[in-house]
Amino acid sequence: MIKLHSGLGLSEIDGETVILDSRSGRYYALNGTGSRMLALVLEKGSVAAMLEAMSAEYDVPEDVLAKDWDALRKELSSRNLLESGA
Template identity: 40%
Template sequence: MNIKSKVTISKNVFAQEIDDETIILDSTTQEYFSLNEIGKVIWSLLSENKNLEQIKEEMLEMYEVPEEQLEKDVLNFLQALEQKGLISID
């Protein structure tokens, strides 16, 4: 996986914002996941069908963080989502 990879949210996943958090439900496994602030931003951008390059660029405008660190953190987060079956990465 790299910043050029294509990410797709699984069809069996539903997300809901509750107060300041985003809760994700995998309807297949019935597992719930809660996202922190950064995860919520990434999920929201994925939901808008943004590619990883667009997500990185938008987040660089939001946060003062080195580009390499942001890219690494985004990719690590997406890898964790993929391992849980919430997204697929091509």
């Protein structure tokens, strides 16, 4: 299951997600695609379900979306925003 670390706040502003890290006082902005990916993976609880939904919604092959998710996951993980095992 994919989860954000505790102490993080999520807000949506003009179709983009802003993640506020109360631990560090920093914030991170995701573009529309990254925002949708994160929202779906948190809602659906799995990468596979998120990829299936995104593929149907945007008519993009799942393997292309998987590469985008991997890049987003690595970026969020490098900033200590995702729980380990995500």
